[in-house]
Amino acid sequence: MMGYLLRRLVAFALTLLGAAIVIFLVLEILPGDPAAVTLGLNAAPEALAALRAEMGLDQPALLRFFSWIGGLVTGDLGLSYTYRVPVAQLIGERMVVTLPLASMAILLASAIGIPLGALAAANHNRAGDAAVMVFAQAGLAIPNFWFGLLLVLVFAVGAGWLPAGGFPGWQAGFWPALRSLLLPAVALALPQAAILARVTRSAMLETMQEDYVRTARAKGVSRRRTMLRHVLRNALIPVVTVLGLQFSVLLAGAIIIENVFALPGLGRLVFQSIAQHDLIVVKDLVMLFSALVVFINFAIELLYGLIDPRLRQAS
């Protein structure tokens, strides 16, 4: 067991290191000078040189790579070129938008997708099933950013119930802040809900064939009780797995949705940093995103290793 854990851990660390190298190299060949962006069209060469020195850009690439990695390991993400504040602070400020947005989306998706999937499985090959499958197909096909635009058209431009975009900040109060996350969260949740509905449905259909379920039914346990106690509960394992695997898709969605709704979250920060050539923020953020995705995959794999000893041997 320990050996297995160690092997996975080494693989995890190597993947992260590989990511760091790729990210650093890509940004290294990126044309453009962060100092020139800050100082604009009329800047004198002396001023540019001074700013480059201040940003630490006058040092050799290898040294910068190691000081970056060293910083990451010790939790020092560096100073933003554009804002001149610690990147960690910047990420923290944006996290309070993206994290609630993503959580709301996952909650909404689960609250809609799982019951719908269960409903479809319980009504297998009947009208309810068909309706859910149509919903799922639509949810998968509709681009979430277009769905977001349509929501704005109906609920913000048309009815005027909810803001069309922007974020007042949590200090404006819980409700105003939540209100402005509502439409983006719904837009982000739609495809996830569709996926969850499909996964729940087929996982339940599969579980229903298992012996213990048939036994429970044969022993006279009511259909409703069997469905909830045995079928749904066991079907949730693949559902949770898919939720984890969908994380990177959710992240990608958040980047687009934050741009649709002009939310000051991490996704917009990536974009702004690229546009302003704030490469240190780009590096840290892309690293953070891929670390999150790799970590979640790692955790799922580990979980499976714990549940199913056969997998340990296999890999």
Place this chain on the structure above:
Amino acid sequence: MSAVAPRSRPRRWWASPSFLVGLLLGGLVVAMALTSYVWTPYEPTQMAILKRLRPPSAEHWFGTDQFGRDVFSMIMVGARNSLAVGLGAVGIGLTIGSALGLIAAIRRDGWLDNLIMRMADFSHAFPAVLSAIMISAVWGPGMMNAVIAIAIFSLPYFARLARGAALQCWALDYVLAARAAGLTEMAITRQHVLPNIAGVLVVQATIQFALAILAEAGLSYLGLGTQPPAPSWGRMLNEAQTFMAAQPWLAIFPGAAIALSVLAFNLLGDGLRDAVDPRMRRSRD
């Protein structure tokens, strides 16, 4: 993504209503793209500033945009772009991904297998949007870079799928027999493994095609895809956003075009999967 197929399989899969709808819609999109080479109601890049922002009418079925261009013509030509990006990205992902997967299966549990699978994990960790942002930051936004970014994201799917399905093949009796008879690994892969897993790959390609259209729309929406004046559905949506309050049609038609195309290829993929093999429900994801 649809992890598992519906359990029940119609007896004649090609007669299932969802497959037929997919075929119809997909045919429509392809027909639209092909027709646009010979005919569009108006020249799609022709500006007519005095006819800007006209609502849909008999003259302009889907109205006109902020430069007075005909939205219907632009959507017709935009179909070409979506299909081309889908073909390119899936083509690259399918060939390179399956090749890597097949090699990994031959060298199973060796260092090459490990390396390939680690790389697959790694590139999977990059959402297509992130790689597209990075790629277009370096080489500038454009259709080719969108294709590459989407291909990078779809490649690991094909690699894993090909490896998994190939491993199953390698365990089959007649493959073992062929091996005992002294056939080389390459020959077995060509003669037995590849034909066996081709169907599975085609199904996956169809579904990845739908995903690619969706991803391309997202990238174009962010300004990272096909560049003007070539029309693209995603960019049309981006441009429509500021006009949405007064000219909603600008946002509705391109979005509907994207959704219908994605729906078409998803339905086709589902139908094909039911046809190819009920087993593969388990091998995906």
Place this chain on the structure above:
Amino acid sequence: MTTRRDLLAGAGLAALATQLPLVALAQAKDSVTIGMTLEPPTLDPTSGAAQAIREVVLQNIFEGLVAMDRSGKLVPALAQSWALASDNLTYTFKLRPNARFHDGTPFASRDVKFSFERAVAPDSTNAQRWIFTPIESIEAPDPVTVIIKLKQPKANFVYGLSWGDAIIVSPATAANNKTNPVGTGPFKFARWNRGDRLELARNDEYWGAKPSLAKATFRFISDPQAQVAALRAGDIDVFTNLSAPEAIPQLKADPKLKVTLGKTEGETILAINNAKAPFSDVRVRQAISHVLDRKTIALGIYGFDLDYIGSHFSPLHPAYVDLTRTYPVDLAKAKALLAAAGFPKGFECTLRLPPPAYARRGGEIVAALLAQIGITAKIEPLEFPQWLERVFKARDFDLTIISHTEPLDIANYARDDYYFQYRNPEFKALIEKIDRTVDETERNKLYGDAQRMLARDAVNGFLFILPKITVARADLEGMWTDWPLPLTPLAEVRWR
């Protein structure tokens, strides 16, 4: 002017009773929320060129020796008065005796000396060193007098001192101004939620007239749709420059709001690489000028007419000459010019575009216009850093669209290495002469000649002046509606 309170005083008791909460509200209203498209990256205008920094802090938190007023005139600020000696080199500034920094330190002549010397120090990251490089020496004989001696006469020296790059900072706090600015202005920095809003509070110890606002909040909303929604919902009281021109009809129809279209110093041009064939041929550039239908371009980008330009000069400046009719739209003539230059069938080239909407949308229209005479311009969008690197710095481009927002920047055409590479000795001599001409009337006449020369040579495609679209609550007064400098001074803003 009748205020709401006056009206209510005359109204019946019943009406008064129902309106009472409103009265309290009207009396209490001494804060304003201002919408801006871009957020400042830092708050120190001496260490970055971003316009958004100046828009928030200049004349609010920070002040210079002189200030520019809303009509573009130079007025006293921290300097009560100034005089130029007959040698045309020595400026004497008399300073305000009662000004203080927000941390309580009194303002004195040594701060001026410190600020200007800091701007040209080797490790200075000041974006506009040219303002200070003519300085030979700075003396501070007493706390309220500064004597600045120049190396040679410089007509625009005092003008440059009104810019954000020439603010006076305190030695004690200068290093922290990026995140915690301390100035002498009518407002103090209160707090900043990055990505969302920034708050200023009234400086009750201000040396000048006390502002009527106690609090001002800048909110940063980059999405055009969200800008309009926030205005209509009353979440913001004024937007300094709306990026949703398509929403103007809708906003004009709202009686609570007032829309003003103002001018700026932003000459928007189709910049041409004058050093590269075929654009080095003046006939090719003139042909391009003959197809640039400015009205079509303006309608396509904004949906309404703009202030068009025929040379690189803003109508806000008194020396402006109208040259918009130099190259009327004439396809036949354009084709003839191209043919004479050896391109009867046109040619292919690239059009590299920076991110702003005027450039991206304008680029599509310009490409379509050029196609009429056979010039195929391939559009290449670039992020701003890449645009700076490739187009501006490496001069690797054929055509580009950009707005030159810095005031009075016609002198850039005299720089050989400037990205469009005009390289005309005659023009350079003219600019040198202007630089030395201290008399204003004479100087403005020379500026006229300079404008005509650029128009004659069709150096660039001169398009229009970037509009400033101010949308404000109808009862808010005192906002700047023109931008001789892109600022939002709040000292004179108040509720009616």
